[in-house]
Each structure stands twice: as structure tokens, then as C-alpha cells.
Amino acid sequence: MSHATPLPVSPLPVSIVARGPLRGDVTLPGDKSISHRALMFASLAVGRSRIEGLLEGEDVLATAAAMRAMGATIERDSDGVWQVDGVGVGGLLQPVQALDMGNSGTSTRLLMGLVASHPITATFIGDASLSSRPMGRVIEPLTQMGADITASPGGRLPLMLRGLTPAVPVEYTLPVASAQVKSAVLLAGLNTPGITRVIEPVPTRDHSERMLAGFGAELTVEEGPDGRIISIRGEAELQPQDIQVPGDPSSAAFWLVAGSIVPGSHITIRNACMNPTRTGLLQVLRMMGADITDTSARTVGGEPVADLVVRHAPLTAIEVPADIAPSMIDEYPILFVAAACATGRTVARGAHELRVKESDRIATMAAALTAIGVSVTEHDDGLSIDGSGGARLPGGAQVASKLDHRIAMSMAVAGLVARAPICIDDANPVATSYPAFFETLDALVRATD
Ligand SMILES: O=C(O)C1=C[C@@H](OP(=O)(O)O)[C@@H](O)[C@H](O)C1
């Protein structure tokens, strides 16, 4: 398949020199997973929803553009609140052009689910990173539901998806622990007659379940012998909502680690989502001896939220429990930086999924850490890292971010404790999930300059 590819953006090299301590308050950007879902579900409700605290990163803006292209009216008020007029479940329109998903796996896989049970055909395109990621994991269940999908070799983008109405309800057991696959099937089930069921042997982030129930979908979650059984009744009518998006714990992760490894740091992180399917890094850092307290526990938009206070503390290497992987999946790159500063050898395995994220995060982090002088052993499903025992990292190298925001931000945090500057070859990807990352870093450092 050939499609117009978006023009490449010039690389943005950024050099990080050791600075610190980091002090002050961080206001987190909205949670990326919840922001995508808020836009999608509001676009399918009948009437006007309001969304406060939406992440205005490139990935979420790709979802907004796609929902507009399929008929929803989505506008941002001057006060930063987003207003969405939905088309109703079943009401999505045929997009005129290919849907450009940019760098975003979540947009692609969830929207494929939505289109699968609508009588429309859509072409999905993305950047070089997204075009190398496997879509077979959603193609398989959506094909069972009746969608007709023509993908590029290896089940990749660009791909064309022709939805079927009425689609066929399925009972689908997830072969891989993936909230994106689970959500794709549930979203296809929204416009499918009868009950669509997903069985997940290993729990993954449950934002779709929480928010769909909040929008009035008939959705149940039971514990079965083979895992969680999530059932949704299709041809649902969603009611518009006022949504408050909590802060993103995957963005908080960079400050939790920076505050732990930079001597003298003391950071308060406000409004972090504490959904237990997202707090793996917090648990692991505490196991390593991090000084992190959580206060003011409350509920925001159907999600548990708290403020986190992190102070510098010596970290000790651990063997990271493999079963924590789903609740820490996007935080491995920054965990690897924490491990590089700990005392002893940290072993993190059981995270094979890291190989199919925006980059191969095992190989990319192994290369970046090795380049800055950290001793790393690469496994098929993780890394073993020999820590510096709290001493500064050598640094003095250029590292490749590989179109991966989490790599760019993780290596920027490593730069804060390096003896010689670390140059990130391209920091543009940061804009996908945390446009204010460098601004926030400067403010935390300036507080003590
Ligand atoms: O559902 C979601 O919002 C996400 C699920 C995870 O991906 P997988 O479903 O591929 O594990 C995660 O890595 C991604 O950043 C966001």
C-alpha cells in the first residue's frame, strides 16, 4: 500500500549537564491513556461532554483529529477545557482521508476497534516507529468480529480496515497482557449486538472498564478461573460526562527517579493517578529503598489519585518481580536509570513486551546506558544492570532516542547525575506524552540555582 507520509521533522539534539538538587512542586500533565479514552468515549456519547486536564500531547491530539475526521465536534476552550459533541455509538462517519496516528500505538489499536463495528472503511498510517509495531494482535480478534483488514507485511501500518455492521460478538482470551488489545475488542463490542467478552489472564490497566461504566455502558468485571472476565453489552447508549483527567503516573515516574538519584532533591508531585494497575514503579522504587510518601489520597474522575513526595535516598539493587511488568510497563526505561545509580546488580526480566514499544526499549536502553559507561547485560526479556552505588555515571556520549519519548526523557534524567554531558540525538519525541518536560526540569533545578 502506498500513502502520503508526513514530512519528517528535523532532529532536536539536547545536551544535559549534571544539575541539581531538584526542588519544588510538579503539576503533572493529564494521563495519556485516560485522555485518549475520554476523547473516544465522549465522541460516541449522545450530547456534549467536558474534559478537564486533557493531555495536550501529540499522541492524544492524533486521537482528537481522528475522532473529528469521523464526525465528532471537538473544541478546546481558552481556559483549557475541551468540549466534545458526540455522534452516538454507531454514528461514526467515513473519514475522507487516511487517519494519521503519528507515534501512537494506543490511538491506532483502540480506534481500529471502534471502526471494526461501524459501516465505514478507514486507512491507518503512522510514523516510522508506529509503522514497525505489530498490529496482528488486534487484527486477529477484530477479524473474528467480522472486520476486513488489509495490512502491510508483518501485520503493520499502513493498513486498511473495513468495519462490519452488525459485527459478531466474541469471547476472546488475550494471548498477550495488553490493555490496548483488551480495549480494542471492548470498543468493537460497543456497537455489536449482544455481549462481547474479553478474558485477561493477567490484569492490565483498567481505564477503559472504569470509564465505559462511567459513561453508562453495561459492563461487568468478574474474577474467573482463567483471569478477569470483562463483558460489555453492545448497541450501548453512552451519556455525556464531565471528566477530570488525573495526572499521568508514567510522567511522574521521571521525577520519582530524578528526585531519588540527585542528591539534595525534594519534589512534590501533585495529582498522580494511583490506579493499582499503574503503580508498579512506585512499588519497585520503594523496594529499592526510595523515600517516597503519598498524601491526600482522593478520587478524581473515577480514578484513585494522590500527591507524591520524593526525597533523595540511596537505592539498592533488587531482582524486579516479573509479575509486576504489566503495572510498570512504560516505566522500565526510567527504572533502568534508577538501577544504574543503585548499589549492586538489578535484574529486570519478564518484560518481553518492551521489544515492541515505540522502540525496542530493551535494545535501545542497553545501547544508551552502555554508551554512557554503565555495565549492562541484555536478555531477551529485560536487562541486568550493575549500579554505580550512588556515584555519578560517566556520561560524555551521544545516545539515540529512536523516536521514543520515554527513552529521551529517561536519558535526560541520567544526564542529571553524569560526570560529562549526555547528548540526546533527538528530543522531539518528548512532545508525544510530556510537552512541558524540559520546562518542568528547568523549573525544578532553578528553584535551587
Ligand atoms: O491502553 C493503553 O493506554 C496503553 C497500554 C500499554 O500498551 P499495551 O497494551 O501494548 O501493553 C502501554 O504500554 C501504553 O503506553 C498505553
Ligand SMILES: C=C(OP(=O)(O)O)C(=O)O
Ligand atoms: C507504549 C507507549 O504508548 P503507545 O503504545 O500508545 O504508543 C508509551 O507511551 O510508552
